[in-house]
Amino acid sequence: MFILFLVVQISIFAYYWTSFSTVSWEIHIHYWVVSFWYLIVIIQPFLAVAGKISNHRTLGIIGFLIAGGVIFSGLSLLDIPLKLDAAYDPGRPGPPIAFYYGTLVVEFILMIAFAYAVVKSILHRKNIQDHSWWLVCSAFFMIAPALGRRMFLFWRFVLPPDAFKPIFVILSTELVYLPLFLVFALKFGKIKHQATLIGILLVFIRLLRFPIGSSETVQAFLKSVIIW
Numbered sequence: 001m002f003i004l005f006l007v008v009q010i011s012i013f014a015y016y017w018t019s020f021s022t023v024s025w026e027i028h029i030h031y032w033v034v035s036f037w038y039l040i041v042i043i044q045p046f047l048a049v050a051g052k053i054s055n056h057r058t059l060g061i062i063g064f065l066i067a068g069g070v071i072f073s074g075l076s077l078l079d080i081p082l083k084l085d086a087a088y089d090p091g092r093p094g095p096p097i098a099f100y101y102g103t104l105v106v107e108f109i110l111m112i113a114f115a116y117a118v119v120k121s122i123l124h125r126k127n128i129q130d131h132s133w134w135l136v137c138s139a140f141f142m143i144a145p146a147l148g149r150r151m152f153l154f155w156r157f158v159l160p161p162d163a164f165k166p167i168f169v170i171l172s173t174e175l176v177y178l179p180l181f182l183v184f185a186l187k188f189g190k191i192k193h194q195a196t197l198i199g200i201l202l203v204f205i206r207l208l209r210f211p212i213g214s215s216e217t218v219q220a221f222l223k224s225v226i227i228w
Helices: 002-019 025-049 053-075 080-086 097-123 128-141 143-158 166-187 194-207 209-214 216-227
Strands: none
Touching: 002 025, 002 128, 002 143, 025 053, 025 128, 053 097, 080 097, 097 128, 097 143, 097 194, 097 209, 097 216, 128 143, 128 166, 128 194, 143 166, 166 194, 166 209, 209 216
């Protein structure tokens, strides 16, 4: 779990810390609640192994509240594509607006998957194998957005503006996420587990980012919902 925490922190470092004084309060809150969630998932196994079950359960209740913070702070960021759409300049290098709308839909689905994994971990709290794997997968479901931002900065750095293509970001993100996820699933013997199948399904959903975001119907719907 510490490995997953490091992946997220390294991925988001340049996006968050180099702009610490200028990012919105929603981003600050989302960053910290996600970080606390990873720390809780790291600490919990140590408490369980040490026999501190009471502390484990107490921290689990706190973790449930933190998970709610992850979801609601993520929802508070859904207006970002509207801001990018309003400031979009086709003459400037960068992703088309469809990329941002597709990202909004994808990250909303990731939040649903995260919430589902947390609820399932609670429902299966008496089964250590299922309980722990759902929590591991909840952490994996939150990796892709941070990793994608790192890949975005990476490709913008190594390629000239006219050679940059958003598909590089999408594919390179999955080339890191999927092998890492499958290694964990194989290590813990959970390759056929429902949570694993959801994690793999999310890869295909993320690859559909452009077709989803290119739909004018989807864009119009998102605008009306977000403004509301």
